[in-house]
Amino acid sequence: MFYRTAGQFKTTYQADHALFPVRQDAVLLGIVLILAFVVFPLTASEFAFRALLIPVLIYSLAALGLNVLTGYAGQLSLGTGAFMGVGAYACYKLISIFPEMNIVVALALSGFFSATVGVIFGLPSLRIKGFYLAIATLAAQFFLVWLFQKWAWLYNYNASGAIQVPNIDFFGITVAGPRAPAIVQYYFVLCIVCLLTFFIINITRGRIGRMWKAVRDMDIAAELVGINLMKTKLLAFFVSSYVVGIAGALFVFLWRGAAEANLFDIPLSFRVLFIAIIGGLGSVLGNFLGAILIVALPVVISSVPEAFGLPLSSATVEHLNIMIIGALIIAFLIVEPHGLARFWAVIREKLILWPFPH
Amino acid sequence: MNPRPDHSQLVAPDDGIARGDVLLDVRNVSLSFGGVKAITDISLNVLKGEIRAIIGPNGAGKTSMLNVINGFYTPQVGTIIFRRKERCSMKPHEAVGQGIARTFQNVALFKGMSTLDNIMAGRSVMMKRNIGWQMLWRGPALKEEIEHREKVEEIIDFLEIQHIRRTPVGKLPYGLQKRVELGRALAMEPSLLLLDEPMAGMNLEEKEDMSRFILDVNQQRGTTIALIEHDMGVVMDLSDRVVVLDYGKKIADGPPDEVKNNQDVIDAYLGVPH
Amino acid sequence: MEFLNNVLVKPFADMAAAPDFLIQVLWEGLVGGVLYALIALGFVLIYKSSRIFNFAQGIMVVFAALTLVGLHERGIPAYLALPLTLAVMFVLAVSIERVVLRPLVNQPDIILFMATIGITMFLIGFGELIFGGENKVMITEQLMIPTGSFEFEPFGGFVSIEQKDLTAVIGAVILVAALLYFLNKSKIGRAIRALGDDHQAALSVGISLSTIWVIVWFIAGVIALATGIVWGARAGVSFALEVIAFKALPVLMLGGLESVMGAIIGGLAIGILEKVFEIYWGQPLLGGNTEAWFAYMLALLVLLFRPQGLFGEKIIERV
Numbered sequence: 024m025f026y027r028t029a030g031q032f033k034t035t036y037q038a039d040h041a042l043f044p045v046r047q048d049a050v051l052l053g054i055v056l057i058l059a060f061v062v063f064p065l066t067a068s069e070f071a072f073r074a075l076l077i078p079v080l081i082y083s084l085a086a087l088g089l090n091v092l093t094g095y096a097g098q099l100s101l102g103t104g105a106f107m108g109v110g111a112y113a114c115y116k117l118i119s120i121f122p123e124m125n126i127v128v129a130l131a132l133s134g135f136f137s138a139t140v141g142v143i144f145g146l147p148s149l150r151i152k153g154f155y156l157a158i159a160t161l162a163a164q165f166f167l168v169w170l171f172q173k174w175a176w177l178y179n180y181n182a183s184g185a186i187q188v189p190n191i192d193f194f195g196i197t198v199a200g201p202r203a204p205a206i207v208q209y210y211f212v213l214c215i216v217c218l219l220t221f222f223i224i225n226i227t228r229g230r231i232g233r234m235w236k237a238v239r240d241m242d243i244a245a246e247l248v249g250i251n252l253m254k255t256k257l258l259a260f261f262v263s264s265y266v267v268g269i270a271g272a273l274f275v276f277l278w279r280g281a282a283e284a285n286l287f288d289i290p291l292s293f294r295v296l297f298i299a300i301i302g303g304l305g306s307v308l309g310n311f312l313g314a315i316l317i318v319a320l321p322v323v324i325s326s327v328p329e330a331f332g333l334p335l336s337s338a339t340v341e342h343l344n345i346m347i348i349g350a351l352i353i354a355f356l357i358v359e360p361h362g363l364a365r366f367w368a369v370i371r372e373k374l375i376l377w378p379f380p381h
Numbered sequence: 382m383n384p385r386p387d388h389s390q391l392v393a394p395d396d397g398i399a400r401g402d403v404l405l406d407v408r409n410v411s412l413s414f415g416g417v418k419a420i421t422d423i424s425l426n427v428l429k430g431e432i433r434a435i436i437g438p439n440g441a442g443k444t445s446m447l448n449v450i451n452g453f454y455t456p457q458v459g460t461i462i463f464r465r466k467e468r469c470s471m472k473p474h475e476a477v478g479q480g481i482a483r484t485f486q487n488v489a490l491f492k493g494m495s496t497l498d499n500i501m502a503g504r505s506v507m508m509k510r511n512i513g514w515q516m517l518w519r520g521p522a523l524k525e526e527i528e529h530r531e532k533v534e535e536i537i538d539f540l541e542i543q544h545i546r547r548t549p550v551g552k553l554p555y556g557l558q559k560r561v562e563l564g565r566a567l568a569m570e571p572s573l574l575l576l577d578e579p580m581a582g583m584n585l586e587e588k589e590d591m592s593r594f595i596l597d598v599n600q601q602r603g604t605t606i607a608l609i610e611h612d613m614g615v616v617m618d619l620s621d622r623v624v625v626l627d628y629g630k631k632i633a634d635g636p637p638d639e640v641k642n643n644q645d646v647i648d649a650y651l652g653v654p655h
Numbered sequence: 656m657e658f659l660n661n662v663l664v665k666p667f668a669d670m671a672a673a674p675d676f677l678i679q680v681l682w683e684g685l686v687g688g689v690l691y692a693l694i695a696l697g698f699v700l701i702y703k704s705s706r707i708f709n710f711a712q713g714i715m716v717v718f719a720a721l722t723l724v725g726l727h728e729r730g731i732p733a734y735l736a737l738p739l740t741l742a743v744m745f746v747l748a749v750s751i752e753r754v755v756l757r758p759l760v761n762q763p764d765i766i767l768f769m770a771t772i773g774i775t776m777f778l779i780g781f782g783e784l785i786f787g788g789e790n791k792v793m794i795t796e797q798l799m800i801p802t803g804s805f806e807f808e809p810f811g812g813f814v815s816i817e818q819k820d821l822t823a824v825i826g827a828v829i830l831v832a833a834l835l836y837f838l839n840k841s842k843i844g845r846a847i848r849a850l851g852d853d854h855q856a857a858l859s860v861g862i863s864l865s866t867i868w869v870i871v872w873f874i875a876g877v878i879a880l881a882t883g884i885v886w887g888a889r890a891g892v893s894f895a896l897e898v899i900a901f902k903a904l905p906v907l908m909l910g911g912l913e914s915v916m917g918a919i920i921g922g923l924a925i926g927i928l929e930k931v932f933e934i935y936w937g938q939p940l941l942g943g944n945t946e947a948w949f950a951y952m953l954a955l956l957v958l959l960f961r962p963q964g965l966f967g968e969k970i971i972e973r974v
C-alpha cells in the first residue's frame with residue numbers, strides 16, 4: 024500500500040536512467056544514510072564501532088571489489104586476501120617513504136598497486152577458464168603472502184615482521200594510528216565506502232557493466248558481438264583489485280592498526296568470498312547484507328548463550344561460527360543461490376503488490 | 382491491426398558500395414579440423430542488399446561457412462574479400478567492427494541480463510566513453526547512454542518486444558529469445574547480417590513473424606542478409622539467391638527456382654549414395 | 656655473473672657433490688608427491704563421476720584422520736576405531752548426497768563448487784567442535800605401521816628411509832591399483848565412468864545417480880582416510896595443516912581434472928620438483944619456504960601453454 028510504483032511515469036529516458044527510478048527506493052536509501060551518518064554515530068559505543076560498524080563497512084567494500092570480478096565478470100577468485108594485502112603494504116610503504124602524503128592520496132595510490140598486481144595475475148584468465156582459473160588465483164594468494172613474509176623491505180625491516188600503523192592526521196584530525204578516535208575512523212571509512220560504492224554502481228549499470236555480464240553469461244557470444252574479451256576481463260581484474268586493495272589498506276590502517284603477513288592468508292580470502300556469496304553474486308546491496316551477517320554472527324553466537332546463562336568458551340564460539348557459516352552457505356545455495364539481495368528483491372515485489380496477492 | 386510503423390530512419394550504414402554490387406566475396410575457401418574436411422574449395426559471393434540463403438543437409442558445412450565469414454574459424458586455404466578489403470585471419474570481435482553481425486543456431490543470449498541490456502550490449506562497440514565518465518554517470522557518459530537507448534528502443538518497437546524489455550532473457554520462451562537475438566544483431570547496425578537457422582524450433586505463427594521481420598530488415602533498413610535455414614518453404618519465399626552445400630562442397634548456386642529443380646540438389650536431399 | 660652462477664651452476668654442482676643428499680631429497684619429494692597424488696585422486700574420482708569440483712577433499716583427509724585419532728583418544732582400540740571411522744566416512748557420504756548434492760542437482764558447476772567450500776567450512780567447525788582444535792599425534796604404532804628406518808650408505812654417503820614412508824608408498828600403490836581395477840572391471844566402476852561421460856544418457860540406461868554418488872563420495876572418503884593416516888604419521892593431525900591439502904589443487908591443474916594417470920604423475924612430479932627447488936634454489940637464494948607457492952606457479956606456467964592440463968581432454972569451442 025505504501026510501496027507503489029504505479030503512477031510514477033517517466034517521460035524521458037534520462038529519468039528512467041536515474042539511480043532510483045522508484046521514489047520509495049530513494050526514500051529508503053535516505054533513511055539508511057541518515058542511520059549511518061547521524062543515528063549510529065550518536066548512539067554507538069566504542070565497542071560497536073570497532074567490533075561491528077567499521078569491519079562491516081570494510082568487509083562490504085572488499086566483497087564489492089570481489090563481486091565486480093566474480094559476480095559481474097564471472098571470473099572466480101580465491102585470492103582476495105592477498106590483493107587486500109598488496110593494498111595494505113603499498114599504503115604502508117607510501118606513508119613511510121612520504122610521511123607528508125595525505126592519507127586519502129596514499130589510499131587512492133595504493134589501489135593502483137593492487138590493481139596492477141591484479142591485472143598481472145588476471146592474465147592467465149585469457150587462456151584458463153572456470154575451475155582452473157579459480158585454482159590459478161590461489162597461486163597469487165600463496166605467492167603474495169610468501170612475499171609479504173620474505174621481503175623485509177615491505178615491513179621496513181621490523182624485527183617482528185609486522186607493519187604498525189603510525190598516527191596519521193587528515194587536515195588536523197587524527198584518522199589512523201593508536202591515537203585515532205573510533206568515531207572519526209568510522210566517518211572516514213563510511214565516506215570512502217559510500218564514494219567507491221557510488222562509482223561501482225555506475226560502472227556496473229553502464230556499458231562496462233553490460234560487457235562484464237556478457238562475458239560472464241557467454242564469453243563466446245560476447246566475443247561475437249564485438250566485445251574484446253582480453254580488455255574486458257583485464258578491466259574487471261583492474262577495477263576489482265583496485266577496490267579490494269583500498270579495502271585492504273583500510274582494513275589495516277583504519278581498523279586493525281597492525282598486520283602480519285598471515286593476516287592476508289586464505290581465511291581472509293574465504294571470508295570475503297562468503298560475504299559475496301551469501302549477500303548475492305552480481306549485486307551491490309548484497310555485499311553489505313552479507314558483511315552484516317558474517318561480522319555479526321560471532322558476536323551473536325557468543326552473546327546469546329551468555330544471556331541465557333550458558334557462556335561458551337571463545338574456542339567453541341569460533342568453531343561454532345565456522346560450522347554455521349559453512350551450513351549457511353550450503354543453505355543459501357540451495358534455497359536462494361542469489362543470496363540475501365534476492366530475498367530483498369522478492370520482499371520488494373511483494374510489497375509493491377501488498378495487500379493484494381497478485 | 383495498426384499499420385507497421387515506418388523504421389526507415391534505421392538504415393544500414395553507408396559503406397560506399399552500391400546496391401547490387403559484391404559486398405562479400407569468398408574465394409576458394411577450405412577448412413579442416415585435424416583430418417576432417419569441413420569445407421572444400423568453396424567460392425560464393427553476397428551482393429549488397431540481397432537475401433542470400435545457404436542450405437544443405439546436416440553436416441554440409443553451413444555453420445562452418447558462417448564461422449569462417451565472421452572470423453571465428455580461420456580457413457587454411459582461400460581469401461575473403463569484404464567491402465573490397467581482403468583479409469585472411471582476424472578476431473571475431475574485429476569482424477563486428479567491420480560490420481558483420483550474426484545470430485546463432487542455439488540461442489546465444491546473455492541469460493542473466495534483461496532484453497534491454499542484451500540489445501544494449503550489441504552496441505558496446507559503438508560506445509566510447511571511458512571509465513572515468515562511466516563511474517560518475519554524468520555528462521558525456523549519460524548522454525551517450527541515452528542516445529544509444531533511443532536507438533535500442535527503436536529496435537524494440539520494430540521487433541514488438543516492448544513488454545519484455547525488463548525481463549531476464551533466460552525466462553523468455555524460445556521464440557522470443559530468437560527475436561531478442563535478432564534485435565541484438567540489429568543493434569550492431571551491420572552491413573552484413575548472418576542468421577544461423579533463425580526459425581529452427583518455431584511454430585508456424587512464429588515463423589511467419591520472423592519472416593516478416595527479416596523481410597522488413599532487408600527492405601526498410603537495406604541490410605544485406607545471409608541466412609541458413611532448413612525450412613525450404615521459407616527459404617524459397619525469402620531469398621533472392623540460394624547456394625547449396627553438401628559434404629563441404631558447393632553443388633548449386635542460383636535463384637530459388639533454378640536451385641529447386643537442380644538434379645544434384647534433389648539427390649543430396651534424397652540421399653543418393655556418393 | 657655471480658647471480659647467474661648461483662641460479663644456473665651452483666645448484667647442480669651441489670647435487671653432484673653430494674649425491675647421497677640428492678637421493679634423500681628425491682625420496683622425501685616422492686613421499687610428499689604420493690600424498691598429493693592421493694588427495695588429487697579423490698578429486699578426480701568425484702569430478703569424473705559428477706562434474707563436481709570437490710574443494711572439501713583436502714578437509715576430508717584431515718577430518719578422517721581426526722576422527723580416527725579422536726576415537727582412539729576416547730578409549731576405543733585401534734582395530735575398532737578404524738572400521739568405525741570408515742562408518743563415519745560412509746555416513747558423511749550419505750549425508751552429503753542427501754543434504755547437499757540432491758537439492759543442488761542440475762545447478763551450474765560453480766554453485767556446486769561453492770557448496771563444497773561450504774562443506775569444507777562445516778567439517779572444519781564440526782571436527783574442531785567435537786575433537787578439539789589442538790594438534791594430535793597419529794596412532795601409528797597401534798595401526799601396526801613400522802616406525803624404524805632403513806639406512807644406506809651409497810657413494811660413501813648416508814641415506815635414511817623411514818619405514819612408515821615406505822609403507823605409505825607401498826600402501827598407495829596397492830590402493831591405486833585396486834581403484835583402477837575397480838573402475839575398469841566392476842559394474843559399478845563402469846557406471847561411474849558412464850556418469851562422467853554423460854549424466855542424462857547414464858540415467859536413461861538405468862544407472863541410479865544417488866547410489867553412485869554415495870559410492871563415489873565414500874570411496875573418496877576411504878582414500879581420504881588412507882591419506883590422513885600416512886600424512887598424520889608424518890606431520891601430526893590438526894586442521895592447521897589444511898594448507899597442505901591445497902597442494903593437491905595444482906596437481907589437478909597440472910594433471911587435468913579428469914585423468915587418474917594425470918593425478919598420479921602430476922602429484923609425483925610436483926612433490927619431487929618442489930622439494931628439489933626448495934633445497935637447491937629456494938633456501939639458498941629466496942629465503943626458503945618456497946613450497947608454499949612453487950606448485951601453483953609451476954602449474955600456472957604449464958596451463959598457459961596447455962589450458963586443459965597435461966592429460967586433460969582438449970577443449971574445442973563451438974557455437
